[in-house]
Amino acid sequence: MRCVMRRSVALVFGLTLACGSALAASEQDRRDCAGSQNLDDRFAACTRVIEDQATPPPVRAIAYRNRGNAYASKALYDLAILDFDEALKIAPQDLPARFSRGRALNLRGQYDRAIVDLTELLRLNPQGERGYNERGLAYLRKGDLDQALADFDSALKINPHLPYARNNRALILARQGKLDLAVAEYNEALRLDPDYLMAYSNRGRAYEEMGQFEQALADYKTAADKQARPKNDDDQRAKAAAKQRQARLAALIAEGKATPKAVASAERRVALVIGNSAYQHVPTLRNPANDAKSVAAALRSLGFIEVRELYDASLSDLGRTLKDFGDLAAGADWAIIYYAGHGIEMSGTNYLIPTDAKLEQQTHVEDEALPLSRLLSKVTPASKMQLVILDACRNNPFIAKMRMTGRAVRSLKQGLASIEPESGVLVAYAARDGTTALDGDSAHSPYAEALVRRMLEPGLEIGLLFRKVRDDVYAKTARQQEPYTYGSLPAQPFYFRR
Structure with missing residues (x-):
């Protein structure tokens, strides 16, 4: 006997609000809400700012946005989205809140909703390269490679020095079988940011598919061994992926089975x-x-x-x-x-x-x-x-x-x-x-x-x-x-x- 399931809000952090009227927020609360490095302190401070009835609406909108970003930092995207919703009700043209909600929806796997948010963001700010890159990721995850490539191209047209847009563009080229072009894009991403672990891991995979196994192992080793940057989820994912691929490819080489055909058929x-x-x-x-x-x-x-x-x-x-x-x-x-x-x-x-x-x-x-x-x-x-x-x-x-x-x-x-x-x-x-x-x-x-x-x-x-x-x-x-x-x-x- 079993059966049940849910929507997308849970995991409350224990920010209990006293019954009755909330305490007035202090200037320190507003500073902590804006920039405290301790996420629990930021939750509490932003909550006090939000609950203070004397807080002006524009400040309350910013507090919702900041608390939403704190939830997103904890990967609590459902709670983050709720706070971004409240921020945008108060301030519909709050561009950072709209970008953050689009990104949270993207990370939650709600790609269509993310695309709607990011399209509105780009209508309000047509020169926002981050908006194009984030929308491109949503299209990429949906499998719409042509639209994703167009968005990454748009981001790079605005700012050619975006390593993450170069990396994402290379991902599409690799999926299209254009491995030489993909490697060239990864090279440019790493020229722009030599510590970009995701580009090392992805370039290693392209080298592997090309049959250049030593170059692949070198890139995997670099990604696995380099220090991840603090609070950078992409670096952590890149290190985990690189360690897996390095071990698998090394095993194929040791067994004498490392051929392009064998590697291509060895799905992870x-x-x-x-x-x-x-x-x-x-x-x-x-x-x-x-x-x-x-x-x-x-x-x-x-x-x-x-x-x-x-x-x-x-x-x-x-x-x-x-x-x-x-x-x-x-x-x-x-x-x-x-x-x-x-x-x-x-x-x-x-x-x-x-x-x-x-x-x-x-x-x-x-x-x-x-x-x-x-x-x-x-x-x-x-x-x-x-x-x-x-x-x-x-x-x-x-x-x-x-x-x-x-x-x-x-x-x-x-x-x-x-x-x-x-x-x-x-x-x-x-x-x-x-x-x-x-x-x-x-x-x-x-x-x-x-x-x-x-x-x-x-x-x-x-x-x-x-x-x-x-x-x-x-x-x-x-x-x-x-x-x-x-x-x-x-x-x-x-x-x-x-």
């Missing part, structure tokens, strides 16, 4: 497998841990270079593990997250339920559960396959608990809500939206059993694979459970096992 596949069985405040689920272990073993046997496992995860466990997995996915061709456990849908938004959740009231869902959108954003950095598999639609005892406490549950519904993931992302449900899945009477759920069997079957293209899983489960459950997939993939075929 990574997975995160989560099984939540031992819930602390509702009865234990029998199968999620078993299901997750079976899926993890299957993925390893299929040659995934790294399969991370997480069992009986608390909210903080989930957040920390997903953050690390996002860095891992940045250097991968395939990124897959499999989740078995409770999930919930509230007001059209899906959430995963960690094992320490109490959910005594409906209003606690956003605080104690993790939105599906967080998982989607962590697979999107992968270059080819971005897949989330959810066996999380079982009968949900948390809803019954909320009903017994007399709380309003009008917006809680059976099963998970239908979703429309960004282009290139595939989401598989164990049971279609609005219905529940069975935990099964054996060691595995009907869905996990069918999924593992079909993943190991040679020659099944992934679209056909999930259709066969659907038929297997539908038959085994006497038509009580119908798995479903959402999203779309590019035209190329994908196989777990050829």
Whole structure:
């Protein structure tokens, strides 16, 4: 029995506001809100400025923006977006707030919304090279290479000395097979910024595809060994990707298998497998841990270079593990997250339920559960396959608990809500939206059993694979459970096992 999920706001930092009238903000609060290096101090200071009724609207808008940027620095993009929303309600032409909201939406995987924000930003400021670069990234992640290239070109036309725009332009050239041109762009990016670790890692990959393995290893080593700049997430992702690629290429060379054809066929596949069985405040689920272990073993046997496992995860466990997995996915061709456990849908938004959740009231869902959108954003950095598999639609005892406490549950519904993931992302449900899945009477759920069997079957293209899983489960459950997939993939075929 499991089932539930959420929207995109949670993880409150403990900034408690006293009941009644808020205390007046001091001049020190305004200074801390604007520039304190301690994020917790900045949260508290900005909150006092926002809550002070004497704060002028323009200053309140800036406080919302600054607090939003602090949330974004903690990768709490949902909370950041809410604050940017408030800033823009007060000051619709606040360009930094609009850019920051567009970037947060981009990092959350909401590319279409990001493009809308950044297009408005560029209407207000046509000479904003950062806006073109950020919108180009949104198009790139959506798979619209032509529009992405046009935006990076526009950014470089305004300012030819942008190393990150050079790097992003090179990424597109590499995907188009123009490896010599891509290397030239990476060279220029590194001339502009010799400490740009992402450009070293990406140039190494281009060299690898060209068969220039020694140059590739040298670039990977540089990216892996160089010191990451403080608070630079790109550097951290570059180091993680470079270490993976360096180890894999060195192994191919040692085995005498380092040929351009072998390297091209050696896709970098990574997975995160989560099984939540031992819930602390509702009865234990029998199968999620078993299901997750079976899926993890299957993925390893299929040659995934790294399969991370997480069992009986608390909210903080989930957040920390997903953050690390996002860095891992940045250097991968395939990124897959499999989740078995409770999930919930509230007001059209899906959430995963960690094992320490109490959910005594409906209003606690956003605080104690993790939105599906967080998982989607962590697979999107992968270059080819971005897949989330959810066996999380079982009968949900948390809803019954909320009903017994007399709380309003009008917006809680059976099963998970239908979703429309960004282009290139595939989401598989164990049971279609609005219905529940069975935990099964054996060691595995009907869905996990069918999924593992079909993943190991040679020659099944992934679209056909999930259709066969659907038929297997539908038959085994006497038509009580119908798995479903959402999203779309590019035209190329994908196989777990050829």
